[in-house]
Amino acid sequence: MVMKQGLPIESTGAMVTQVKTSETVARRIVGDIVTGRLRPGDHLAGEAVMIEHYGVSRESFREGLRLLEAQGMLTMKRGPGGGPIIHSVDPANLGRISTLYFHLAGGTYRELIEAWVMAESALARRAASHPDDGIRRRTMAPYRSPDSLAGTDQQTFVSHHASFHGAVATLAQNSVLQIWLQTMGLIISRHVVDLENLTSLHNVIATDHLRIADAIADGQHTQAAESMEQHILGIGRHLDGELLGSLDDHIQWK
Numbered sequence: 001m002v003m004k005q006g007l008p009i010e011s012t013g014a015m016v017t018q019v020k021t022s023e024t025v026a027r028r029i030v031g032d033i034v035t036g037r038l039r040p041g042d043h044l045a046g047e048a049v050m051i052e053h054y055g056v057s058r059e060s061f062r063e064g065l066r067l068l069e070a071q072g073m074l075t076m077k078r079g080p081g082g083g084p085i086i087h088s089v090d091p092a093n094l095g096r097i098s099t100l101y102f103h104l105a106g107g108t109y110r111e112l113i114e115a116w117v118m119a120e121s122a123l124a125r126r127a128a129s130h131p132d133d134g135i136r137r138r139t140m141a142p143y144r145s146p147d148s149l150a151g152t153d154q155q156t157f158v159s160h161h162a163s164f165h166g167a168v169a170t171l172a173q174n175s176v177l178q179i180w181l182q183t184m185g186l187i188i189s190r191h192v193v194d195l196e197n198l199t200s201l202h203n204v205i206a207t208d209h210l211r212i213a214d215a216i217a218d219g220q221h222t223q224a225a226e227s228m229e230q231h232i233l234g235i236g237r238h239l240d241g242e243l244l245g246s247l248d249d250h251i252q253w254k
Contacts, residue, residue, distance in 0.1 A: 006106020025064030116184035124228035127171035128221035
């Protein structure tokens with residue numbers, strides 16, 4: 001048997017290791033964002049005020065901010081009136097850091113497609129099981145036109161595809177699933193968006209979206225899950241050799 005390249009996957013008990021002061025600061029900031037019901041675009045308090053509030057050194061405070069900035073949760077605006085600005089919870093940021101672990105573990109794009117099939121099928125099934133018919137139909141309405149991707153450029157195509165899967169995820173009514181299960185597709189979108197020729201997929205994607213959206217809007221959960229599975233498998237077949245090279249290539253960290 002050929003040994004798979006990459007580091008072994010094993011738990012080291014890191015969930016219970018001692019937390020650095022900067023991590024504690026980052027966690028307290030996050031806690032204050034949630035309890036204070038702050039929204040994307042809101043500014044946090046000034047540095048002096050926050051350092052006094054948290055009772056830490058400037059070095060630990062700034063390192064805590066950098067941790068959150070690296071995770072895509074904050075942006076540091078420089079100059080007068082600047083400071084930390086809150087971002088939305090974007091599953092793409094989780095996808096970005098996940099690619100580091102996938103790469104180190106020797107994960108391949110083929111394995112990613114396999115995981116994506118399971119994730120998106122589960123989301124589609126839950127979306128079609130949403131109890132409110134009106135919400136299902138309104139959420140899927142933008143994707144029930146066969147011409148929704150006609151004539152679009154590459155960036156619009158990728159954004160539309162991501163928004164469709166995001167809309168499906170919102171109907172799942174589970175924040176953890178909505179964030180976690182979207183990451184696989186967003187990794188693919190991130191890696192494919194760098195490539196030039198995606199036009200051959202436009203009609204296929206639009207047709208797939210229409211079929212899945214119809215099933216979800218009509219509450220047909222089995223049909224929604226099966227159509228989503230075929231959709232993702234079809235993308236995988238198209239990507240193999242044409243866009244990503246081999247699906248057996250290691251997932252890149254980016």
